[in-house]
Amino acid sequence: MRLKAGLWTSLLLMLTFGCRTYTVFLKPDEQHTIDRGIVDYPPSCELKEFAHNLNCPTGFCVDQDGTWFYIEGGISNQPLHIFGRRADGSILEIYPAPTRVPFINKNFKIHGPVGGIAAANGKVFVSHRDENDMGVITTFGYDGSHSTIVSEFPAQGDYGITDITISPGGAKLYFGVGPATNSGVVGIDNWTDGWLKKHPDACDVSPVDLKLYGLKFTSSNPLAGIFGGGNDTAVTAPFQPFNVNDRTRIKKAPNGKANSAIYSISLTGGDLVLECYGIRLPRGLGVLDYACYATNDGMEMRGTRPIKDDPDAFIKTAPDAWFGFPDFSTDLFPVSDARFQPPSSLLNHGYPSIDPLIDKDNSGPSQRLVMPNRSDYVFGVFPSNSGAAKFDFIPENSTVLPYKRFRGQAIVALSGDRAPFATGGSALGAPIGGKVVSVDTEKKKASDFIYNTRGLPASKLGHDVVALERPCDVKLGPDGALYVLDMGRFEMEDGRIKVAAHTGRIFKLIPIVEPERPAAK
Numbered sequence: 001m002r003l004k005a006g007l008w009t010s011l012l013l014m015l016t017f018g019c020r021t022y023t024v025f026l027k028p029d030e031q032h033t034i035d036r037g038i039v040d041y042p043p044s045c046e047l048k049e050f051a052h053n054l055n056c057p058t059g060f061c062v063d064q065d066g067t068w069f070y071i072e073g074g075i076s077n078q079p080l081h082i083f084g085r086r087a088d089g090s091i092l093e094i095y096p097a098p099t100r101v102p103f104i105n106k107n108f109k110i111h112g113p114v115g116g117i118a119a120a121n122g123k124v125f126v127s128h129r130d131e132n133d134m135g136v137i138t139t140f141g142y143d144g145s146h147s148t149i150v151s152e153f154p155a156q157g158d159y160g161i162t163d164i165t166i167s168p169g170g171a172k173l174y175f176g177v178g179p180a181t182n183s184g185v186v187g188i189d190n191w192t193d194g195w196l197k198k199h200p201d202a203c204d205v206s207p208v209d210l211k212l213y214g215l216k217f218t219s220s221n222p223l224a225g226i227f228g229g230g231n232d233t234a235v236t237a238p239f240q241p242f243n244v245n246d247r248t249r250i251k252k253a254p255n256g257k258a259n260s261a262i263y264s265i266s267l268t269g270g271d272l273v274l275e276c277y278g279i280r281l282p283r284g285l286g287v288l289d290y291a292c293y294a295t296n297d298g299m300e301m302r303g304t305r306p307i308k309d310d311p312d313a314f315i316k317t318a319p320d321a322w323f324g325f326p327d328f329s330t331d332l333f334p335v336s337d338a339r340f341q342p343p344s345s346l347l348n349h350g351y352p353s354i355d356p357l358i359d360k361d362n363s364g365p366s367q368r369l370v371m372p373n374r375s376d377y378v379f380g381v382f383p384s385n386s387g388a389a390k391f392d393f394i395p396e397n398s399t400v401l402p403y404k405r406f407r408g409q410a411i412v413a414l415s416g417d418r419a420p421f422a423t424g425g426s427a428l429g430a431p432i433g434g435k436v437v438s439v440d441t442e443k444k445k446a447s448d449f450i451y452n453t454r455g456l457p458a459s460k461l462g463h464d465v466v467a468l469e470r471p472c473d474v475k476l477g478p479d480g481a482l483y484v485l486d487m488g489r490f491e492m493e494d495g496r497i498k499v500a501a502h503t504g505r506i507f508k509l510i511p512i513v514e515p516e517r518p519a520a521k
Contacts, residue, residue, distance in 0.1 A: 025051045039467050041450045044402040046510045049466050054504030059473050060485050063119040066478045074114035076499040094124055097144025116163035120170050127161035127175055135161040137175060149269045153177055153257045156199040163390055165285040172264040174292050176282030179260045180204045184326030184357050186242040187304030191222045193495035201241045207258035207277050210250040211362040212238055217304045217349040238357040260325050262294060262317055278322040284390035292317045295388035295412060296330045300422035301342050304349045307335055308342040312388035314380035314410060314439045322369040327356040331381050332374040346424050380439035380446040385422055387415035387433045390473040400480050402511045410439040411449055413471040421492040430455060436471050436484055459489045482509040
């Protein structure tokens with residue numbers, strides 16, 4: 001009876017107060033400077049571990065009062081939580097909202113992956129999927145109350161709504177939408193990573209009318225006998241569901257909601273604007289001088305239309321521009337170029353090479369897709385499979401001494417590769433990404449900023465070594481320190497991410513303020 005009473009008491013406490021975070025925020029005297037022999041970082045700074053034991057974190061942000069908000073369980077099948085941490089160290093539970101009255105279920109649930117989080121005007125904005133895997137942006141009050149900003153975006157494929165960012169003054173909320181497929185064609189890789197069986201009608205959706213060249217791709221048909229798929233061989237055309245190939249004209253999304261695009265909307269909903277499109281995976285977004293910038297992750301060497309060595313890029317968006325997906329690389333070169341051709345052993349789709357899918361001179365609102373100038377809109381290029389993720393800018397007017405030489409630069413997290421799934425089954429000679437880089441927007445050059453000196457993730461450096469594993473977000477704090485969110489350890493298994501729970505961390509790069517020397521007499 002005592003055991004039963006104890007269980008009931010625990011249940012009531014959980015219902016009343018919610019499930020608290022297991023994240024450990026280190027006290028100042030516990031935050032030790034990381035040896036530069038393990039992790040190198042800019043001079044006149046100290047890098048320290050600020051928090052550990054995070055469970056698969058995917059994004060964080062800070063409001064004007066210095067309250068930090070962070071997402072746990074943002075990918076995979078981990079429990080999904082959104083927490084806030086006030087400047088005094090107290091914790092807010094934003095989602096799931098604490099149930100104040102036992103046994104009352106509000107029947108509100110968000111689904112991952114969670115793409116981004118931003119805070120403004122006492123609200124927290126979060127991009128996620130709903131129960132039907134459609135893309136949604138929800139705004140939360142600090143008490144867990146919530147309302148929908150926008151919904152019904154195509155998100156049933158590989159990716160959903162990605163990052164979100166708010167313009168200065170709070171006039172606009174920008175958000176990205178990733179593609180359904182790797183490179184425009186639903187393929188066997190989409191069966192492997194799970195969504196094709198659940199959503200057999202899903203495919204890439206265009207925000208403008210397209211004319212296709214008529215290419216049709218063959219593959220094995222895992223749906224045969226399941227959904228009336230028929231033959232063991234499937235024939236699939238671009239921007240069409242798996243084993244559908246009867247259209248050379250693709251109509252734009254009737255509701256104006258497409259993928260591989262960046263949109264803006266007011267913070268209260270409404271005034272939805274297509275900012276630009278043909279951006280494969282705008283994983284991170286930010287605003288500088290009222291212009292929107294994005295990281296754009298390249299196509300991978302997988303699926304029915306594998307692309308070799310498509311880099312990740314840091315770009316400035318251009319109004320109404322087409323950034324080339326799926327016929328151009330992230331740095332705006334044709335994928336028909338020799339450097340993007342995969343090994344012939346991977347070209348099993350019925351063609352001897354990778355060629356364009358879209359007749360760009362007979363597509364779009366003006367019957368022509370207009371691409372931006374490479375030199376004006378591509379500001380940084382990272383190696384293929386780097387995992388370019390979220391970022392922040394060092395302010396142009398920064399007076400913090402160590403950051404002065406980085407004024408106006410973007411500090412970008414590279415979360416690392418997804419081999420062997422993203423590399424045609426091949427293992428890489430060495431890990432790619434797994435560090436933080438700076439992008440000089442004037443010189444258009446990327447340089448290492450925080451990186452493990454041996455080029456390996458923390459999990460490969462020995463037991464209990466504190467170092468970078470998979471950094472995924474960077475934010476400049478109100479205290480002048482730069483914070484780095486690290487997802488922790490995961491592996492790719494049959495096309496899906498297998499997370500090592502509670503291996504995430506937050507690092508803190510602290511500028512060293514040198515005492516002023518008295519002027520010489």
